Amino acid sequence: MTDKPTKRPRDAEATKARILSAAKKEFAKNGLGGARVDIIANQAKANKRMIYHYFGNKEDLFQTVLEEAYVDIRTAEQKLELEHLPPREALERLVRFTWDYYLRNPEFITLVNSENLHRARHLKKSEVIEVVSRRFVNMVGGLLDRGVEQGVFRPGIDPVQLNITIAAIGYYYLTNRFTGSILFQRDLMKDEALEERLAFNIETILRLVCVSR
Amino acid sequence: MTDKPTKRPRDAEATKARILSAAKKEFAKNGLGGARVDIIANQAKANKRMIYHYFGNKEDLFQTVLEEAYVDIRTAEQKLELEHLPPREALERLVRFTWDYYLRNPEFITLVNSENLHRARHLKKSEVIEVVSRRFVNMVGGLLDRGVEQGVFRPGIDPVQLNITIAAIGYYYLTNRFTGSILFQRDLMKDEALEERLAFNIETILRLVCVSR
Amino acid sequence: MTDKPTKRPRDAEATKARILSAAKKEFAKNGLGGARVDIIANQAKANKRMIYHYFGNKEDLFQTVLEEAYVDIRTAEQKLELEHLPPREALERLVRFTWDYYLRNPEFITLVNSENLHRARHLKKSEVIEVVSRRFVNMVGGLLDRGVEQGVFRPGIDPVQLNITIAAIGYYYLTNRFTGSILFQRDLMKDEALEERLAFNIETILRLVCVSR
Amino acid sequence: MTDKPTKRPRDAEATKARILSAAKKEFAKNGLGGARVDIIANQAKANKRMIYHYFGNKEDLFQTVLEEAYVDIRTAEQKLELEHLPPREALERLVRFTWDYYLRNPEFITLVNSENLHRARHLKKSEVIEVVSRRFVNMVGGLLDRGVEQGVFRPGIDPVQLNITIAAIGYYYLTNRFTGSILFQRDLMKDEALEERLAFNIETILRLVCVSR
DNA sequence: TATGAATGAGTGTTCATTCAT
DNA sequence: AATGAATGAACACTCATTCAT
Structure with a gap:
């Protein structure tokens, strides 16, 4: 805080960050196998040697990118503060968030693929993943319990299955948007289509979880 | 059709078939970029040169494999004869079929990815795809109409959205089975887990489509 | 023997031979680590890809070159027909041969180094080596026995130690000819120096092995 | 010598020494080409930049290491005080010393190779080498003269050839211990083998030099 | 004196594809 | 119809060396 609080010597951190950012883009675009280390280096305005210096090799870089991606989404989810909303609204918010996150972070989907x-x-080799994942499942589990308690959710729903389903209905639509647009002969990515899909997904989940009244 | 119905120049056709089969396996395992022409040739017990002779190049071979994969699933769907079942049973059958097909033909998923x-x-370059796709959407659309007519399905459901959802809830679970098993710390592929998931998916779709009574 | 007895299709054998020859040269000149695959390919008028096709990788190529080098010298030694000479002459012939071989095949020394x-x-991974080596030790052992029998060689000399010594006094002189020429400030490789050294070596071995009379 | 006998700018000298020691090890292990500057820096607990600061570049560092190695062995030889021993004992002592030195300083052999x-x-570029070398040859020359004078050594032996032979029979055995152990199918480095070899070498040299009586 | 950051030119290896038979 | 030989362009990764502080 005193002398040079922000500026680091020749800014190793900044270089690492630029590499990570470029790598995420390149891996997302072309997959692990198709990604090119040269391109990552160029895009990061860094030297190829730096990548190996900081990240070991291509696979380790991929792992770091992947971990970061998972930590990012899990962190964002924790910020939703679903506990402060009524169960039904909270659930809808989660579906909406998941959809929006995938939409705004398309790299996440490709990385996972x-x-x-x-x-x-x-x-498998990652150690950070388990922690953040468990916290997430517990969050949804807690929401389900609360909803059942208040009589608005059906009992007996497995939070893992629900999680998977919420993710699936957004993820599949977006990851397969290219083949889907051809198969169904409509542009799945135009604004109305996206809105329509989100509405459909909310309906799907609410009908699945909420008690019919 | 008329000339030589039984006796084809057997060797050539057989070689093509072996190449296609090996290619499907290899593309499914490693993706387009990661697949190796050498390996396809070896697995097909064919010469690398034959691949280029019959299929032009790697990308064209991929396209052929992909087209075949789509034709196969669409053909299988047509054989379901959903028209002869009551709407609810027909819908459940479709969900069940989709799940089983993905489970038994895991290459399909990876090829699409x-x-x-x-x-x-x-x-985009394929010509056969549109035809089979349209027929499929019509089939589901027809089923929905019939269900609405009989008062068992809710009206206004978009057959394309429904199709996507039916596919999504199976496809996502299976394509992400590796990361999922780590994230949720359970073996998503053991028999009970698979049965449980299928049941969950049927419930999801029925609750989405059927009128609550 | 009938149609095209000598000419092979696009001559794979010839290419392999050219690669091996170029590799021996390059490995001898620069060692395993310092040798360049590019240079080997160019010198062999072959494509780099061919090296990997025929020999796997750089290390395997080195192993092949090394094995060939050992087989070559052991084969040449077998052709000496020491059995047909009186022991003393046979021994001298062996010393002379060893010296000449090192002199004419300097790659052998560098490869071994x-x-x-x-x-x-x-x-260690080679399988051909043991066979040819054993035959060689036996040859020298037989010669020693014969000399002892005839009363011209001292008894109790270990053929392995003798072998090593015969090799050592030639090998060391030649492998260290560069530093030696500086250290001793004479050109160790000029003709007289070479002749002198050979004479010295013969004297060394004969005095070591023969009974003094 | 006079000015600051005890207190040197300690750190700098110590750093240089650590670098030299690490470099000797690394060069001995992997040769000039195979040695890695990074590894030398790490092992020396120094910064890579220091190597370039103190020694110019990798090749100059190698030269320094090499010179030091030669000075070390020549210095040790001078301490033998062969003049104070009877010729035969002095000669045996030299053979024994040479063997022991190679055995205890295996880096020397690899550096020379x-x-x-x-x-x-x-x-070639070194200036210190000639001096120490000449002194060494003279030492052996003196010993030979003394032995001839006393009637125990044969006349006419070239001290350079003798030097080379004494070195050769130890050096070759040790530098080729790995291939030798495989070729001759015995562990050339176990204690008995080493003792046996030393005895054989002493015998070889004594028979070569001493008059038969 | 000392150090971490950065780089350009290589280095072994791989791959889809074409040539010659 | 079928095949082994051959290739050029690319790719992940490495290394000695210099820069900036």
Whole structure:
């Protein structure tokens, strides 16, 4: 705070951050195998050597990018403060958030796809993941319990299955938007289509979870 | 059709078939970019040169594999004969079929993922796809109409959104089974888990479509 | 023998031979680590890809070169037909041969040096080596026995130690010819120096092995 | 010598020494080409930049290490005080010393090998080497003269050839211990083997030099 | 004196594709 | 119809060395 609080010597942190950002983009665009280290280096306005210096190798860089992506979404979810909303609103908010997050962070989806193509080889080695994941499941579990208590949610719903379903109905639509647009011969990404889909997804989840009255 | 119905120049057709089969496997396992032409040739017990002879190049081979995959699933769907079942049973059957098909043909999912990573570049060039797709949407649309007519389905449901949702809840679970198993710390692929998921998916769709009574 | 007895299709064997020859040169000149695959390919008038096709990788190529070098010298030794000479002449012939071989095949020395720098990592994996080596030790052992029998060689000499010594006094002189020429301030490689050294070596071995009379 | 006998700018000298020691190890292990500047810096607990500051570049560092190695062995040899021993004992002592020195300073051998691979490029530029070398040859020459005078050594032996032979029979055995152990299928480095070899070497030299009586 | 950041030119290796038979 | 040989462009990764502080 005294002398040079912000400026670091030749700014290693900034370089690392630029590399990570460029890597996320490139991995998202082309997958782990298709991504090019040269391109990452250029986009980061860094030297290829720096990537190996800071991140070891391409796979370790991918792992770091992936971990960061998971931590980011889980962190954002924690900020939703669902506890302060009535269960139904909270649930709707979660569906809406999930959809919006995927929409605004399309890299997340591609990274996850790539990781699954590689059988989660990198996530297996990660240590940060479990913690953030567990907290998330508990959050949804708590919401479900609260809803049941108040008589607005059906009892007996598995929070893991619900989580998966909420993710699925957004994720699938977006990851398969290219083939989908051809198969169904409509532009799945135009604004009205996106709004329509979100509404459909909210309806799907509410009908699944809420007691019919 | 008329000339030589039984006796084809057997070797050529067989070689093509072996190449296609090996290619589907390899593309599914490693994606378009990660697949190796050498490996396809070896697995097909064919010569690398044959691949180029019959299919032009790697991308064209991928396109052929992809088209075949879509034709296969659409053909199987047509055989369901949903028209002969009551709407509710027909809908459940469709959900069940979709799930089973993905489960038994995991290559389909990976091929589609790969194609979307490449922004449906190959599907765009395909001509066979539109036909089979349209027929499929009509089938589901017809089912919805019949269900509404009989008073068991809610009116106003978009068959495309429904299709996407039915696919999504199965597809997402299976394509993300590796990361999912780590995130949720359970084996998503053991028998009970699979049965449980199918039941959950049927419930999701029925609650979405059927009138609550 | 009928149609095209000598010419092979696009001559894979010739290419392999050219690669091996170029590799021997390059490895001898620069050691395993210092050798450049590019240079080997160029010198062999072959493509770099061919090296990997035929030999796997750089290390395997080195192993092949090394094995060939050992087989070559052991084969040449077998052709000496020491059995047909009186023991003393046979022994002298062996010393002379060893010296000449090192002199005419300087790559052999450098290859062996390089392999020892790498702790014989490649030779350990070789299967051909043991056979040819054993035959060689037996040859010298037989010669010693014969000399003892005839009363011209001292008894109790270990053939392995003798082998090593015969090799050592030639090998060391030649492998260290560069530093030696500076240290001793004479050109160790001029003709007279070479002749003088050979004579010295013969004297060394004969005095070591023969009975003094 | 006079000015600041005890208190040197300690850190600088210590850093240089640590670098030299680490460099000797690394060069001995991997040769000039295979040695890594990073590793030397790390092992020396110094900064890579220091190496360039104190020694110019990698090759100059190698030259310094090499010179030091030669000075060390020549210095040790001078301490033998062969003049105070009877010729035969003095000669045996020299053979024994040479063997022991190689055994206890294996880096020396590898450094010399590496330098010869590079055609003594660095030694050529050195100025200290000639002095120490000449003194050494003179020492052996003096010993030979003394032995001849006393009637125990044969006349006419070239001290340079003798030097080379004494070195050769130890050096070769040790530098080729890895390939040798495989070729001869015995562990050349176990204690008995080493003792046996030393005895054999002493015998070889004594028979070569001493008059047969 | 000392150090972490940064780089350009390589280095082994891989791959889709074409050539010659 | 089928095949082994050959290639050029690219790719992940490395290294000695210099820059900036």
